Amino acid sequence: MEVMLTVEGLEKSFKDKKALKGISFDVRKGEIMAILGPNGAGKSTTIRNIMGIMYPDNGTINFHHHNGKEIPRNKIGYLPEERGLYKNVKVMDILLYLADLKNYPLDKAKARVLEYLKKFDLEGKENVSVEELSKGMGQKVQFIGAVLHEPELLILDEPFSGLDPVSQEIFKDEIRNLANKGTAILLSSHQMNLVEEMCDRLFMIQNGQKVIYGTLDEVKTKYANFKCTVHGKNDIRDLENIPNVQRIEQDGSATVLHLDKDVEPVSWLKNLPDHLNVQELKINRISLHEIFVDIATDKNLIQEEGEVNA
Known part of the structure; x- marks a missing residue:
């Protein structure tokens, strides 16, 4: 153009x-x-x-x-x-x-x-x-x-x-x-x-x-990793050993699992425990709002392309 x-x-x-x-x-x-x-x-x-x-x-x-x-x-x-x-x-x-x-x-x-x-x-x-x-x-x-x-x-x-x-x-x-x-x-x-x-x-x-x-x-592609949001009463300790999870946030019955870069969501879902209480489950990329807040507040929670968790 x-x-x-x-x-x-x-x-x-x-x-x-x-x-x-x-x-x-x-x-x-x-x-x-x-x-x-x-x-x-x-x-x-x-x-x-x-x-x-x-x-x-x-x-x-x-x-x-x-x-x-x-x-x-x-x-x-x-x-x-x-x-x-x-x-x-x-x-x-x-x-x-x-x-x-x-x-x-x-x-x-x-x-x-x-x-x-x-x-x-x-x-x-x-x-x-x-x-x-x-x-x-x-x-x-x-x-x-x-x-x-x-x-x-x-x-x-x-x-x-x-x-x-x-x-x-x-x-x-x-x-x-x-x-x-x-x-x-x-x-x-x-x-x-x-x-x-x-x-x-x-x-x-x-x-x-x-x-x-x-x-x-x-x-x-560069900043917006996938996240998995699970609605249901779950103990956060039951989720801490799931592979390819950067961090976990829990607010009441909603649990958000922030995934590593380059994770294939469909394959990753197989790692969820069978006993997980799921009333609703959603996988999507983090929003532009979340990217904005992360960068503007210098939280550095989001991995850029090519970065790997230590």
Whole structure:
């Protein structure tokens, strides 16, 4: 796929703190790329550098063969984490104002506003002031403002925060729709289940440097060992001698057996004792949420490919 955005060797410091330490990644046309990391990892600094809100100390940001101050910002859509719309302005007026800032034709923008309001269950709200909208409605309006001018690169910072499940589904459908039409999407979120469900590739930073970069399948293969969850009343001592188990976690009647790397689950099941109390049994790979927590908290409980327990 065509590369739309390239970040290369990005460095940024604030006084004596180095926020970014030479990070590099790209975002491709028609893909949803996640940028992940715990609070303070450098995600917002990275996004602000891409948007030209600030500029890096070292490194380059290239978009459409332009870099630095030459990057055409009218080709980029941005939904910031900190929401902000003029409260006493009507919905249609604020959206047309945002479109005008991007040099987008106003007659075309007005038609698209009406289409989006209908799609987002806001039909008839074009003449309502922003302050009359609920928080979720306001978030939908700000999302419309970020995509109204048909950007080629869309940056979404915590787009699902505060949304009810129905609104989340509307956002997810539209984000996928935009990607299918060729928009390159850079998405930052702490909701790992939604990232795992939607994103093609991911880039995780911690302390301003890369810790994970690749497709979801590549990350799962590298980090996500299998685990076996058994629901039933069992004595943990009866399970401690089962081969190829890294560690065991027990919470009430649920027991989780974390398996070694490269274990074949079907063959491994034969090692379970015959007297095991099984009300429910499930084998799957650990989730992106578990990988995130393990790396972000430096627990180092997850084996990477090629590692062996001592």
